[in-house]
Amino acid sequence: MSRQPRLFLLLLFTAIACGYLLFYCLDALPLRLWDEGRRAVNALEMWSGESHLLVPSFLGEPDHWGTKPPLLVWSQALAMQVLGPTVLAVRLPAALATLVTCLFLVYFSARHLNRHWAGVVAALCLVTVPFYMNGHAARSGDFDALLVLWLTMGVLYLYLFLQENSKRALLLSAIALTLALWTKGVAALFFLPGIFLLCLFVPSYRFALTNWRVYVAVLLPIASLVGYYLLREIYDPGFIHLLWENELGGRFSQPLEGHRGGPMFYVGQLLLWPTEQPWWLCLVVVPLLYWRRATDRPLLRYLLVLLVTHLMILTLASTKLLWYAMPQVPLYCLLLGLGFQALLDWIAVEKRSAYTNWFALAGLLLCFTWPYLNMANHVAQTQHGPEYSSTTVYGGYLPALDELATYTLLLPSYNPSAIFYAQLAQRRGVEVNIAYLDTPPVRVHPGAAAVTGFSKGTSVVVCEMTPWMHMDGNYRFSSSHEISPCKCLKVEGAK
Secondary structure: OOOHHHHHHHHHHHHHHHHHHOOOHHHHHHOEEEEEEEHHHHHHHHHHOOOOOOOOOEEEEEEEOOOOOHHHHHHHHHHHHHHOOOHHHHHHHHHHHHHHHHHHHHHHHHHHHOOOHHHHHHHHHHHOOOHOOOOOOOOOOOOOOHHHHHHHHHHHHHHHHHHHHHHHHHHHHHHHHHHHHHHHHHHHHOOOOHHHHHHHHHHHHHHHOHHHHHHHHHHHHHHHHHHHHHHHHHHOOHHHHHHHHHHHHHHHHOOOHHHHOOOOHHHHHHHHOOOOOOHHHHHHHHHHHHHHHHHHHHHHHHHHHHHHHHHHHHHHOOOHHHHHHHHHHHHHHHHHHHHHHHHHHHHHHOOOOOOHHHHHHEEEEEEHHHHHHHHHHHHOOOOOOOOOOOOOOOHHHHHOOOOOEEEEEEEEOOOHHHHHHHHHHHHOOEEEEEEOOOOOOOOOOOOEOOOOOOOOOOOOEEEEEEHHHHHHHEEEEEHHHHHHHHHHHEEEOOO
């Protein structure tokens, strides 16, 4: 088969196989706590015109707990413009970004590396590993999937520039870096130290150190980010101080919000957890490839240096979260894809086989049938596990109360996903008040109201144990509506 039709078929196969796992039941689960719920509120308020384009807001006030640039929120607000304010619109940008990442791995491997099956294996690996499909990445309304897309494009096009001195590749890499910076700020720069070391110690790459275009390609994206920060400081005074505390200095100098770990945190999670992640296979594949495949050595060296330096930077930071390592995942997947391709090439050359593509398909079935079926079963779930089940039930319950004119949602603590669903109810004409047992800081929830007292006739919605115990211990009430575990309680008086 000629080159172009083969690439088209590989892209089509990847789009169908990966697209199913990425989009099936994408909006079935309610929004999760923390980042996904807060980004949903940011996007909802931007879509409805309640916030400035450069200053995402939370409950009508500039969001001082989320200091990332607004590219993700823009994309979610745009999705809401098309689909309405739905969970699907919140998660769609991440799912699309992951699909494009998969297709790019296939395209880049076939077009620029002449390794047609390596990209397919990398793409399938990406969407069948729970680490990437859960929580913060592929099927979540969070920053990381979008960041991973831009960084994957950026580092691979930069490799192409270093190999071929291609101005087009450098331009594409600069555009990708700009978008990565506007997605998650300084986290987009963590591959640059490794690239600098490569340019310094690899003789064939040293031309980049004296190429003015390289400095423009790095400094202009950074200047655009600094320009955004300065503009936001104008519209939101005090932002740069918050930025320093939350991103530039705080996360490196101390573990924010209790997210700490030892020096082996990322190594243990990524490489030494074989029952959950396949990256430990790279420890076997990479040495074999390096010594037996001279044509792969420049790419292997490039990827390994980037992975090691990125891992070192993350390890030096005091705040440790597993999803900070998400940008590494496609690079690990590509290493595994190169190993698969090497095996196919050995079969084709040593055995003189005319059935290499059939061997490739058989290998894909052997390696990915079980992980694929497991992931398909996982994405079909419509209920969160126990870690989220009690805190994410609001999305299914609050629409059932639309016949009420007003009620108070009693929360044990900060819960942005519940706030998102409450805001949707307000847009449907219901007056929803929010009260907390444990009042969050002003920076987290501006104007948060603590529980004081409920007068007779007040309708109070509780879905979690501590609000229920508070109501049961302090008030007489009747239950006017119930869908377990949520209840709407009509207060009859204090005990």
